Amino acid sequence: MLGYRHGGLAAVTAPVERAAPVDGGARDLVEVDDLKVHFPIFGSLGRRHGDVRAVDGVSLRIRRGETFGLVGESGSGKTTLGHAILRLVHSTAGQIRFDGQDVAAVGARELRRLRRRMQIILQDPYGSLDPYLRVEAIIGEALDIHGLDQGPDRKPRIAALLSLVGLDAQYANRFPHAFSGGQRQRIGIARALAVRPEFIVCDEPISALDVSIQAQILNLLLRLRSELGLTYLFIAHDLSVVRHISDRVGVMYLGTMVEVGPAVSIYARSGHPYTRALLSAIPVPNPGAERRRRRVILRGDIPSPASPPPGCRFHTRCWLYEGLGSPERCRTEPPIPRTIAPDHQVACHFADETLASEVGVVQSDAPVQVGPLPDVPMHGAPMPGAPMPGAPM
């Protein structure tokens, strides 16, 4: 792990001592087992009508230092899952362990300690910063809560954090309304980094941004990951964004995980019709391949998570289900995840048929660019590596 070093900032952003992991680092950082998050629906007379099953039996592992990409449509439960890991929503059943500790069971004090180690970057940069507080107070709040860098260290530390995310330290006394969406998102990232976390849930951090800004923020997150040794849970609603940043990818549909596997494996040989449909929606930057691209357009909206379809939840919209003549199994029997490639699980009765299909397979003559996008330095921001104002040498 590289620790919190950036430029000459080691003095103010030195890594904190971490408790040794329970079993020598072999354990996954985040372990989620059969997690369920249900929200009750109450009727007019306070009677419980049922539950919205936002997350309904999801298991996943996030390894130290990796980026786990989580994709799915709106309403698939991916954000709820991310929030549940940080205990921003209460889980109904199942287990969440962070570095071996049961997140749902820890007391208030222990939870605070845990929250120093895991953070969140929220989707909407306009809503995630208190409009009445200056940037200094927004970032400083994170420090104050945990009693970090108080007194004379506070100002330089905030300046260092701003520099770390590519903002000029002199912006510290501005209010959020003075910033653009991308700049606000950088402030949100600085706030998350203030407590020196190990794990960050990136909850669609670039969905609300201009396309031109998305690459900047994505690259910033990539840079921070390697510089600070971070582990990410990266939530997004389309696969093309996730491909640039993830080591492993999970695809969620209607509260369940339908496919998990290494990013390369998912993009090359996905075994789930839903993943294929998502993949087929990615435009290919190659006119020839783009013309040959077989697209599947999913009809209708995602069904209500209050009454999910029986059997395989995707069968109501599945192109393969139609193609196979509506097999009864899909309607009656929930598919159990099975391994189709190393480290690659799929929850589909007909994964083999999916694998044989050409839907969503990228057929290009030239390799598709998968590397990081070119980093465009922000206007007025210091270049990475430039001496940081306010940082003690």
Added chain:
Amino acid sequence: MTAGGVSLPELPEPAVRLESTPIGAPAAARGRLTIDGTTVIGLVGVVLVGGLILTAILAPFLAPYDPRERVGIPFQRPSALYPLGTNDIGQDLLSELIYGARVSLTVGIVAATVALIIGTTVGVLAGFYRRIVGSVLMRFVDILLIIPFLPLLIVLAAYLGRSLLNTILIIGVLIWAATARVIRSQVLSLTQRDYIRAARALGASDARIIGRHILPRVLLLGISQFVQATSGAILLEASLSFLGLGDPLQKSWGSILYWAQVRGAFLTDAWLWWVLPPGLLIGAAALGFALMGFALEQRINPQLRSGR
């Protein structure tokens, strides 16, 4: 940048301009100084209230006599000596009126403060802990709002005894319910904001979130509620005093009306100088605060800020 009709050359704009007005409020709430209907209404309220407050403060200099002293023959008509005549025991009515502003305004403002404190506390708690605490508190608020006001007020006043402090407390604990409702709804919306979620993720305690992100945001709303509550409190104090349930030792506008009623002034010519002036002042005070509160609410309450 124009001076005397001559436009001066603009200064070159800096490439990145981040000069912010150092006011934290969102653009609309900061409010450009435009004279619209709301502003005029608010200004009328300010003038009315300001005039009355000045009168109350300067009472010793404005009043021709000590209102407690018998300075003339009872039941006199207005004259040069006694501009509004004298009451049933020969006290100067104008002096009573001027000093009465003190009691009416004090009761109004202090009772509204009591209401503001209770209402804000209940509203914030009910909005923040909306499940159990919130349900219980809001059912209580519903009950308070449903109970016919004046009878309860009379019963309480009669039971607790007639003193200025009792009047204030009784009014205060009865009128906070509306404030609590308004504050709660604002808190409900605030707690759904992403920055509250971010603060929670950072490990902020409830106390910190309330103190730092919620209370400062509902305070403006609280002020507009406070001003409106003052208006109501002044009317309630007048009602209580008129019914003879006010502090017998204090001269308020309501108690002047009480004695006018008891001595039959309502049935004679004396209503013109004994009944009308305190009535008008009560109306002016209540109206002044109500207008101010209305204008403030128009400015502050995002639901009412239309067409902006």
